Amino acid sequence: MQRMAVLTVAGMLVATACAADAPITTPITTPITAPITTPITTPITAPPNVPAPELPATTSTEASTISVGRGSRPTDTGLADRLFPGLGAPAVDVVSYLVQLNVNVDAGSFDAVVDVVADVDTSVRQMALDAAGFTVDLVQIDGADAPFEQLGDELIIELPADSGRRVTATITYAASPDEAFSAVGLPAGWFQTEGGSYVLNEPDGARRWLPSNDHPSDKATWRFEITVPDGVTVSANGDLVQDGQLGGPWIWQMSEEMPTYLVHLVIGPYDVFDGGALTSTDGDKIQLTHVVPAGEQAKFQRFIDETPKQFDYFEERFGPYPLEDYGLAFVDSIAGLAMETQGRSLFSQFDFQVSAVGDDEEPINFLQQLLLAHELAHQWFGNAVSPATWSDIWLNESFATYAQYLWLDEIELVDLDSEMSELLLARQTGDVATGTPTLESMFGFESYDGGSVVVHALRLEVGDEAFFSLLAGWIGSNTGTSQTSGAFILLAHELTGVDLGEFFDTWLYATSLPAQFPQV
Numbered sequence: 263m264q265r266m267a268v269l270t271v272a273g274m275l276v277a278t279a280c281a282a283d284a285p286i287t288t289p290i291t292t293p294i295t296a297p298i299t300t301p302i303t304t305p306i307t308a309p310p311n312v313p314a315p316e317l318p319a320t321t322s323t324e325a326s327t328i329s330v331g332r333g334s335r336p337t338d339t340g341l342a343d344r345l346f347p348g349l350g351a352p353a354v355d356v357v358s359y360l361v362q363l364n365v366n367v368d369a370g371s372f373d374a375v376v377d378v379v380a381d382v383d384t385s386v387r388q389m390a391l392d393a394a395g396f397t398v399d400l401v402q403i404d405g406a407d408a409p410f411e412q413l414g415d416e417l418i419i420e421l422p423a424d425s426g427r428r429v430t431a432t433i434t435y436a437a438s439p440d441e442a443f444s445a446v447g448l449p450a451g452w453f454q455t456e457g458g459s460y461v462l463n464e465p466d467g468a469r470r471w472l473p474s475n476d477h478p479s480d481k482a483t484w485r486f487e488i489t490v491p492d493g494v495t496v497s498a499n500g501d502l503v504q505d506g507q508l509g510g511p512w513i514w515q516m517s518e519e520m521p522t523y524l525v526h527l528v529i530g531p532y533d534v535f536d537g538g539a540l541t542s543t544d545g546d547k548i549q550l551t552h553v554v555p556a557g558e559q560a561k562f563q564r565f566i567d568e569t570p571k572q573f574d575y576f577e578e579r580f581g582p583y584p585l586e587d588y589g590l591a592f593v594d595s596i597a598g599l600a601m602e603t604q605g606r607s608l609f610s611q612f613d614f615q616v617s618a619v620g621d622d623e624e625p626i627n628f629l630q631q632l633l634l635a636h637e638l639a640h641q642w643f644g645n646a647v648s649p650a651t652w653s654d655i656w657l658n659e660s661f662a663t664y665a666q667y668l669w670l671d672e673i674e675l676v677d678l679d680s681e682m683s684e685l686l687l688a689r690q691t692g693d694v695a696t697g698t699p700t701l702e703s704m705f706g707f708e709s710y711d712g713g714s715v716v717v718h719a720l721r722l723e724v725g726d727e728a729f730f731s732l733l734a735g736w737i738g739s740n741t742g743t744s745q746t747s748g749a750f751i752l753l754a755h756e757l758t759g760v761d762l763g764e765f766f767d768t769w770l771y772a773t774s775l776p777a778q779f780p781q782v
C-alpha cells in the first residue's frame with residue numbers, strides 16, 4: 263500500500279507526508295460512528311418490470327437433480343467486512359473483467375463498456391456490484407438487456423430467471439471520476455494528472471470508476487482495452503498485447519487473478535519498455551516491464567537496477583518470486599505515495615528525482631530504497647496472497663514493512679535489531695492492536711512500523727529456520743488466494759509445531775506490547 267509518511271522512531275523524518283497542496287494529511291474530523299458503507303438492508307422486493315421468477319415444474323423429488331431457475335430471493339449487497347461492510351457481495355464470485363475505456367484525457371472523462379463474468383449464487387435473483395459516483399446507462403446479461411437500479415453505492419442487476427450460475431454482465435456507462443476520500447481518510451480512485459491519470463484503488467477506490475466486486479477476497483483475471491489519443495501511453499497490469507501507438511486501443515492482459523485494489527492503470531506521457539527478465543530460483547522467467555516519464559529512462563535506470571538485487575535477497579528469504587512479471591512505474595502520482603499494484607509497482611517520479619538524491623554519484627537514498635523494497639515485497643505479501651478481509655491488512659503491511667527493514671539492514675542503512683527495539687518502545691502504549699485495525703489505523707503505525715515489531719517477535723519466538731520456512735510455506739501454499747489472519751496462525755502452528763496461541767494474543771491482538779522481545 264501507499265506510504266504517506268515514513269517516520270523512524272529515531273526521529274529522522276525521511277519523507278514528508280505528501281505534496282503541500284495535496285489534501286492527504288487532512289484528518290477525518292467527523293468520527294466514524296457508523297460505517298460509511300452501510301449495506302443496503304432493504305431488499306428490492308419488487309423490481310420494476312420484472313415478474314417474480316417461478317420455479318420450473320419438475321417431477322423429480324431429488325433436490326440435487328432439480329434444475330431451478332434463477333433464485334427467488336434478493337441478494338445481500340455487502341460481504342459484512344468488519345471495516346467495510348458494504349463492499350463486495352456474498353453471492354458474486356467474479357471470474358474475469360474486460361475493461362474497455364475510451365478516454366478523453368484532457369477532460370478526465372471516459373466512455374466505458376465493462377464485461378464482468380461472474381458466478382452468481384443461483385438462490386438469488388440479483389447481481390450486486392459496487393459502483394459509486396457514475397450513472398450506468400445500460401446493463402445486459404448474457405447479451406440481453408436487463409433491468410437494473412443504482413442504490414447508493416450499489417448497482418443491482420436483475421437476472422433472468424433462466425440464467426445459469428455463470429453470467430456475463432455488460433455494463434455501459436460514462437464517467438468523469440475523481441479521487442474521493444475513502445473512509446480511511448486517504449484519497450482513492452481515479453486521479454487526474456497533467457496529460458493523463460492513474461488509479462489508486464486501495465481500499466475501496468475501484469468502485470469509484472469501475473463497477474466491480476470491490477473487495478480483496480474476490481480475485482479475477484483482467485483484460486484492459488484502453489483507447490487514448492495518439493501519443494498518449496497506457497500501462498496496466500500484465501502483458502502488453504497491443505501497443506496503442508500502432509493504432510487501436512492499448513491492450514493489456516492479466517492472466518493471474520487479482521483483486522480490484524491491485525489494478526494498475528496509468529495514462530499519460532510515458533514510455534513503456536522491456537526491462538528483460540529475471541530468473542526465479544524455481545527456474546521461471548520473470549518478465550520485467552517498466553514505465554518512466556517519456557524520454558527519461560536513463561534518469562530512472564539507477565533505481566530500476568536495484569530490483570535484481572532486492573529480488574534475489576527476498577527470494578532467498580521468502581521463496582521463489584510468486585508472480586509471472588514485475589516492473590516499476592514512475593509516474594506523476596503524489597509524492598510520498600507508492601502502491602504495490604500487481605506485477606508493476608507504482609511510484610511517484612517526484613520521490614525519485616536526481617535532485618532528491620544530490621547527483622548521480624550519490625547513493626540511492628533511504629526513502630527510495632525503502633519504497634522500492636517495500637512494494638517489491640508486497641508481491642509476495644499482499645499480491646500473491648491477498649487479505650481475505652480488510653482486518654487482515656497486517657498480512658500485507660506488517661510483512662512488507664518488515665521485509666523493507668530486512669533489506670535496509672542488508673545494505674547497512676538500518677540496524678535491524680536497533681530499529682526493532684526502538685519500534686517496540688513505541689508499542690508500549692496504544693489503543694489499537696495490529697490484528698484488529700480500525701478504519702483510522704489500518705494504514706497507520708500499528709499496521710506498518712508497529713506491525714513489523716509483531717513479525718520480528720514471531721521470528722524470535724520460533725527461530726530463524728522455522729520463521730522463514732513459515733513465510734515461504736505461506737506463500738507457496740496460498741498463492742492466488744485471499745487468506746485470513748486465522749489461516750496464517752493455523753499454518754504457523756502446523757509448521758512450527760509450537761502452540762502460538764498465547765504469542766498471537768500477546769503480540770498481534772494486544773494494544774500494548776510486552777517490553778521485551780521473546781528471548782532467543
Ligand SMILES: [Zn+2]
Pocket residue numbers: 263264265636640658659662
Ligand atoms: Zn505497503
